[in-house]
Amino acid sequence: MIYERYEDLPTKSYDFVIVGGGSAGIVLANRLSENAEVSVLLLEAGGTYENAHMAHIPFLCTMLGDTDVDWGYKVTPQAALDGRVVPYPRGFVLGGDSAISESCTGFISSVRSNWRQDYMVCTRGSAEDYDRFAKVTGDDGWSWKSLLPYFHKSEKYTTVDSRDATEYDATHHSTAGVHHIGLPMAQRDLDQRVIQSLSDEFPFNSNINSGKPIGFGWFPVSVKDGARNSAVSSYLAQAYLARPNLHVLIKAHATKVLQTGTSDAGPVFRGVKFVQKGDFSVMHTVTAAKELILSAGVVGTPAILLHSGIGDAKVLEGLGIKSTLNLADVGQNLSEHTLSALSWEVNSTNTFEAFTRDPAGKEAAEKQWRESKTGPLSTPPCTQIGFLRLPKSHSIFATTADPAAGPNTPHIELMFGNGFLGPPPPTGNYVTVAFACVTPTSLGSITLASNDPLAAPLIDPKLLSTEIDRVTMRQALKAARQFVTGPGFKDYVVRELSAEVPDTDEGIDAYLRATTAAIFHGTGTARMSAKDAKDGVVNPDLLMKGAVGLRIVDASVFPFIPSAHTMLPVFALAERASDLIKDAHKI
Numbered sequence: 238m239i240y241e242r243y244e245d246l247p248t249k250s251y252d253f254v255i256v257g258g259g260s261a262g263i264v265l266a267n268r269l270s271e272n273a274e275v276s277v278l279l280l281e282a283g284g285t286y287e288n289a290h291m292a293h294i295p296f297l298c299t300m301l302g303d304t305d306v307d308w309g310y311k312v313t314p315q316a317a318l319d320g321r322v323v324p325y326p327r328g329f330v331l332g333g334d335s336a337i338s339e340s341c342t343g344f345i346s347s348v349r350s351n352w353r354q355d356y357m358v359c360t361r362g363s364a365e366d367y368d369r370f371a372k373v374t375g376d377d378g379w380s381w382k383s384l385l386p387y388f389h390k391s392e393k394y395t396t397v398d399s400r401d402a403t404e405y406d407a408t409h410h411s412t413a414g415v416h417h418i419g420l421p422m423a424q425r426d427l428d429q430r431v432i433q434s435l436s437d438e439f440p441f442n443s444n445i446n447s448g449k450p451i452g453f454g455w456f457p458v459s460v461k462d463g464a465r466n467s468a469v470s471s472y473l474a475q476a477y478l479a480r481p482n483l484h485v486l487i488k489a490h491a492t493k494v495l496q497t498g499t500s501d502a503g504p505v506f507r508g509v510k511f512v513q514k515g516d517f518s519v520m521h522t523v524t525a526a527k528e529l530i531l532s533a534g535v536v537g538t539p540a541i542l543l544h545s546g547i548g549d550a551k552v553l554e555g556l557g558i559k560s561t562l563n564l565a566d567v568g569q570n571l572s573e574h575t576l577s578a579l580s581w582e583v584n585s586t587n588t589f590e591a592f593t594r595d596p597a598g599k600e601a602a603e604k605q606w607r608e609s610k611t612g613p614l615s616t617p618p619c620t621q622i623g624f625l626r627l628p629k630s631h632s633i634f635a636t637t638a639d640p641a642a643g644p645n646t647p648h649i650e651l652m653f654g655n656g657f658l659g660p661p662p663p664t665g666n667y668v669t670v671a672f673a674c675v676t677p678t679s680l681g682s683i684t685l686a687s688n689d690p691l692a693a694p695l696i697d698p699k700l701l702s703t704e705i706d707r708v709t710m711r712q713a714l715k716a717a718r719q720f721v722t723g724p725g726f727k728d729y730v731v732r733e734l735s736a737e738v739p740d741t742d743e744g745i746d747a748y749l750r751a752t753t754a755a756i757f758h759g760t761g762t763a764r765m766s767a768k769d770a771k772d773g774v775v776n777p778d779l780l781m782k783g784a785v786g787l788r789i790v791d792a793s794v795f796p797f798i799p800s801a802h803t804m805l806p807v808f809a810l811a812e813r814a815s816d817l818i819k820d821a822h823k824i
């Protein structure tokens with residue numbers, strides 16, 4: 238049941254209190270409340286988006302950034318992007334980022350106005366990404382082999398059409414999980430052009446989620462029957478919400494975790510303080526009999542910890558915050574994928590512009606979606622993806638170690654859009670290739686601007702601050718240009734829209750500085766490390782180092798950013814965490 242007011246909660250005593258109703262928190266709430274004897278409270282700062290019409294339309298839910306379901310963050314001026322400030326949306330709503338994902342690619346928000354791009358991409362990353370997690374944490378439970386059953390437990394793959402038989406190997410998916418995923422429904426002009434342009438250089442991959450993502454192909458999206466599927470519509474569907482032992486309190490902004498005791502193993506943190514929208518002057522407290530779990534995401538989790546005095550003691554003292562646990566890595570190691578794009582004018586009218594610019598086309602598309610959940614709006618803007626590596630011979634490797642987790646892990650991602658991504662130019666029809674660096678080495682931070690827990694933290698992902706990240710983005714842009722010279726684009730492409738970008742490294746770098754931004758896949762700000770390691774924030778069982786009663790389960794614990802869009806990895810993480818918690822408490 239969802240409650241809006243603390244006073245209305247039927248009880249104030251729970252076995253587990255989860256802070257943050259996003260991708261991870263919702264999975265935990267679902268799994269921990271499977272046992273009717275176990276009581277669970279899920280606290281979420283945002284509300285619900287039930288009435289936000291566009292949130293449910295796959296193509297239009299691109300526009301959720303900068304609305305009341307977004308925290309509305311921006312990054313600090315990015316030195317390597319000529320000081321540009323770019324948006325850093327996070328879901329401020331039950332469902333968290335899964336409810337607004339994949340909105341707004343950096344270049345779109347910063348260069349193409351505030352239109353937000355939402356891809357709802359479902360990717361897992363490479364097997365090597367997870368084997369590296371296992372290696373650095375010393376816990377084989379984080380390896381690909383061990384996590385694959387959790388990816389399967391999470392997903393409910395639905396066959397969409399004949400593509401499954403001919404162009405996609407669905408055997409890598411499970412049909413028995415909770416979260417609906419499936420291939421995109423709408424057929425687009427661009428689809429076959431991409432397939433026709435594949436080559437030795439751009440090879441076909443029949444399933445980029447097999448653990449070996451390199452190559453090009455379709456990807457599943459978070460859509461069910463033509464409508465967006467978020468963690469709320471799957472893991473928090475009515476059947477689960479109806480459990481009497483699961484309570485969800487929305488509009489509850491956690492300000493601090495509360496020390497509830499001391500022990501030989503360190504301070505005990507089983508309480509949380511929070512305020513509610515409507516009256517920030519009243520502070521509420523709840524405590525957990527078994528565990529407090531932070532799932533407030535890569536920004537929210539470190540912010541709550543820092544305000545609680547858990548972080549670098551010296552820095553916190555400077556802000557007037559009393560230290561309760563000296564853990565210097567809290568808020569550090571922020572890792573983020575970077576993204577930009579190029580568009581080309583094409584000699585077709587069968588592109589997004591037919592319904593993004595033409596009012597009659599837009600009205601017809603919306604009508605079709607309303608009546609049958611089909612048509613162009615039933616599918617997110619991009620439906621095909623490609624993963625590539627930097628050439629082995631690249632000179633950067635003479636001076637810099639390969640940042641990928643292994644030889645089957647990509648450095649570069651390309652995604653294809655059958656039109657201009659963003660408000661279209663007044664005339665013309667387009668295709669777009671968005672390109673990303675998925676092995677960033679730039680590490681940033683989440684820090685506090687003040688000791689006011691309701692003030693926005695400082696988000697500094699330090700985008701493109703390392704040479705290899707810049708080289709990777711440059712190579713990605715070149716790969717995008719190369720791709721559209723393929724056979725599928727012959728006699729189709731009229732001109733590159735950014736043709737003024739010279740084909741020199743200097744010219745490309747200037748374009749990238751002006752257009753690159755984050756994809757919003759941040760990880761690492763409460764990084765897990767090996768059990769006895771002095772660095773890191775949580776142990777491999779996700780319990781806070783040097784403390785008792787507090788566990789962290791969200792994207793902040795990933796020790797490296799996977800070469801994937803991060804929602805499915807977070808689902809798998811939370812599925813395994815649920816089992817770790819159940820085992821620890823024998824429930």
Ligand SMILES: Cc1cc2nc3c(=O)[nH]c(=O)nc-3n(C[C@H](O)[C@H](O)[C@H](O)COP(=O)(O)OP(=O)(O)OC[C@H]3O[C@@H](n4cnc5c(N)ncnc54)[C@H](O)[C@@H]3O)c2cc1C
Nearest residue numbers: 257259260261333334338339340357358491534537792804
């Ligand atoms: C705009 C956008 C688009 C994305 N698109 C995709 C995509 O297409 N595919 C993909 O795989 N991944 C995508 N991602 C990434 C993916 O959604 C996230 O990595 C993942 O959902 C993170 O899950 P989480 O549980 O760590 O955090 P979240 O899902 O962000 O959950 C954190 C929750 O905690 C709440 N919270 C924060 N602070 C507090 C507080 N103090 N008190 C109470 N509650 C609090 C937040 O409101 C939020 O609901 C996208 C992310 C964003 C932001």
